[in-house]
Amino acid sequence: MAPLLSIRDLHKSFGRKEVLSGIDLDLDEGESLVVIGGSGTGKSVLLRCILGLETPDRGEILYKGAPLAGANRAAFLDGFGMLFQNAALFDSLPIWKNVAFRLLKTRSRADARAIALEKLARVGLGPEVADLMPAELSGDAQRAGLARAIAADPAVIFFDEPTTGLDPIRAARINALIRGIVEETGATAITITHDMTSVRTIADRVALLDRGCVRWQGALAEMDGARDDYLHDFIEGRWRE
Numbered sequence: 001m002a003p004l005l006s007i008r009d010l011h012k013s014f015g016r017k018e019v020l021s022g023i024d025l026d027l028d029e030g031e032s033l034v035v036i037g038g039s040g041t042g043k044s045v046l047l048r049c050i051l052g053l054e055t056p057d058r059g060e061i062l063y064k065g066a067p068l069a070g071a072n073r074a075a076f077l078d079g080f081g082m083l084f085q086n087a088a089l090f091d092s093l094p095i096w097k098n099v100a101f102r103l104l105k106t107r108s109r110a111d112a113r114a115i116a117l118e119k120l121a122r123v124g125l126g127p128e129v130a131d132l133m134p135a136e137l138s139g140d141a142q143r144a145g146l147a148r149a150i151a152a153d154p155a156v157i158f159f160d161e162p163t164t165g166l167d168p169i170r171a172a173r174i175n176a177l178i179r180g181i182v183e184e185t186g187a188t189a190i191t192i193t194h195d196m197t198s199v200r201t202i203a204d205r206v207a208l209l210d211r212g213c214v215r216w217q218g219a220l221a222e223m224d225g226a227r228d229d230y231l232h233d234f235i236e237g238r239w240r241e
């Protein structure tokens, strides 16, 4: 079966600085891929290229075997959910409207609210948070962001630095929720992170970016035995003078 998403020889420069230097990556349907790499290695630029927020200089991105453009991009975005770094909730909307944001375009207010409450419950947040404003939720905003990401039952979900800024207990909870949701919905997932605990909880497969290329990729189970010094430095948080 063809991969759900194929990235072929993707290049992107800003001025004279080449950020992506020929990325090749495949993502199978139902797979959870975690992309790791040092700061500034192009993880976010790669994500923005997939979302159509950046135009690559060269290479292609295929969704279900066809270029990710026009109607195919619209179909992709239609079945897509995203958890942003630090949740990025809309400050001026109550939690339930944040979660139901997309649903409110196509469903009645009552239906949208009922689905929002169901998704909040899935991430362990009770109905008492529905009418709070994001500022009142503090440490649980990321879980509300996760409820928003899954509100429309997406087939593909992106998780951008899902544990950044969270305490270790909240981070562990988010990681476990993400893994649980990906398994129970069968969604295809791409996660960008520096957090090795996230990698070990969420990933089926791991890709390490380095200097604009995929330096190593493989199943999570192969990661610890891989022969790549930089990968091990990254996993173990080691530096070399």
Ligand SMILES: Nc1ncnc2c1ncn2[C@@H]1O[C@H](COP(=O)(O)OP(=O)(O)OP(=O)(O)O)[C@@H](O)[C@H]1O
Binding pocket: 014, 019, 037, 038, 039, 040, 041, 042, 043, 044, 045, 046
């Ligand atoms: N719009 C832009 N204009 C110019 N340079 C950019 C732009 N966007 C990203 N860059 C540069 O591209 C490089 C890669 O950035 P990117 O944000 O993808 O890194 P990252 O791997 O996501 O890093 P981090 O882990 O720190 O978030 C950086 O050097 C960044 O400064």
